[in-house]
Amino acid sequence: MTFQNTLGNKVTFSGIGLHTGKTITLTLRPAEAGTGIVFHRVDVSPSVSIEAKAANVVSTRLSTTIGNAQATVSTIEHLMAALYGCGIDNAHVDINGPEVPIMDGSAAPFVAAIEKAGAKGCGKPRKYLVVKKPVSVVEGDKKITIIPSRTYKISFDMEFAHRAVRSQFRSMQFSREIFTEEYAAARTFGFLAEVEMLKAHGLALGGSLENAVVIGEEGVLNEEGLRYTDEFVRHKILDSVGDMSLAGYRLIGHVKSTKSGHDLNHKLVTELLRRPDCYTLEEFTQQPANAPFLPMPELATVAA
Known part of the structure; x- marks a missing residue:
C-alpha cells in the first residue's frame, strides 16, 4: 500500500503577502491521517478553520482563495503545490493573516523547509483519484482538460503578446523529484503596466523584484534574469499542481492546459468532482522502496 504522510516536525515561515503587503507568519504542524490540509486563521477570535478543498474556494482573482463566512486565506497555491510535491497529505496550517506569504515568488522556500522537517x-493508505473519462472546461481561446493516463502529468501551452514571453510549452511527468528539482523554483511573474495598475487599486502591495519576475516593455526587469529560459510556463505548471491538489486526492490523469489560470483550474476540479462517472477512487497495492511518494500501476478500487 502507499500510505498517507504528514510532517515529521512543525515548521514556521514569515514573509510579506503579495497582495496585502502585510508581514504574515505561518506554521505547518503534523496532522493525523484523513485530516487533509487545513488552514487555521489564528489572528481572529475564536480561530477559524478552513479545509483546503475545491468546495471552499471563494475567489480565483489573481490567486486562489479559500474561505467561509468568518474568514479567508488567499494565495495558497504555491504552498499547496509544495505540500503536494513533497508528498504531504495531512497538515495543519496556522496563519496570522489573510494571505500566505509570497516568499521569493516560488514554491522553493516551502519545499526546502518541508524537506528539512x-x-x-x-499508517493509513492513500486514495488516488483516477480519471476514467475526459473532462474539459472551455472559455473562448482558453481550455483545460483532464484525460485518462497511467500517471499524473501536466502539459501547459501559454501565449502572450509580448516579445519577452510569447509562446511557451512544457509537459511535466509528475514525481516528487521532478517537481522539487525542476519546477518548485519557478517564480510568479507579471507585466509592469499591470503591476502598477494593481497597486493603484490596492492590490499587489507586497509585490517587488524580490518576489516576482516583472516584465517591462523591453523585457525582464530583474537584474539576475530568469532562473530558466521557460520559467513562465514552469510557474504555470507549479500553480496547476497547487490548484489541482484541491481535489483532495492524489491524481492519476493528464491535465492539458491552453492559456489556463487559477479560474479554469478551479472550474476543472469542480467539474471533475461533480461527475463521479468520470473517475474512480483507488488505492495502490505496491510501493517502490526507493521512491516513497511515487505510485505503482497495480490498483485496488475502494469505496469513496
Missing part, C-alpha cells in the same frame, strides 16, 4: 507515515 521530513515526512512521517500516518
Whole structure:
C-alpha cells in the first residue's frame, strides 16, 4: 500500500503577502491521517478553520482563495503545490493573516523547509483519484482538460503578446523529484503596466523584484534574469499542481492546459468532482522502496 504522510516536525515561515503587503507568519504542524490540509486563521477570535478543498474556494482573482463566512486565506497555491510535491497529505496550517506569504515568488522556500522537517507515515493508505473519462472546461481561446493516463502529468501551452514571453510549452511527468528539482523554483511573474495598475487599486502591495519576475516593455526587469529560459510556463505548471491538489486526492490523469489560470483550474476540479462517472477512487497495492511518494500501476478500487 502507499500510505498517507504528514510532517515529521512543525515548521514556521514569515514573509510579506503579495497582495496585502502585510508581514504574515505561518506554521505547518503534523496532522493525523484523513485530516487533509487545513488552514487555521489564528489572528481572529475564536480561530477559524478552513479545509483546503475545491468546495471552499471563494475567489480565483489573481490567486486562489479559500474561505467561509468568518474568514479567508488567499494565495495558497504555491504552498499547496509544495505540500503536494513533497508528498504531504495531512497538515495543519496556522496563519496570522489573510494571505500566505509570497516568499521569493516560488514554491522553493516551502519545499526546502518541508524537506528539512521530513515526512512521517500516518499508517493509513492513500486514495488516488483516477480519471476514467475526459473532462474539459472551455472559455473562448482558453481550455483545460483532464484525460485518462497511467500517471499524473501536466502539459501547459501559454501565449502572450509580448516579445519577452510569447509562446511557451512544457509537459511535466509528475514525481516528487521532478517537481522539487525542476519546477518548485519557478517564480510568479507579471507585466509592469499591470503591476502598477494593481497597486493603484490596492492590490499587489507586497509585490517587488524580490518576489516576482516583472516584465517591462523591453523585457525582464530583474537584474539576475530568469532562473530558466521557460520559467513562465514552469510557474504555470507549479500553480496547476497547487490548484489541482484541491481535489483532495492524489491524481492519476493528464491535465492539458491552453492559456489556463487559477479560474479554469478551479472550474476543472469542480467539474471533475461533480461527475463521479468520470473517475474512480483507488488505492495502490505496491510501493517502490526507493521512491516513497511515487505510485505503482497495480490498483485496488475502494469505496469513496
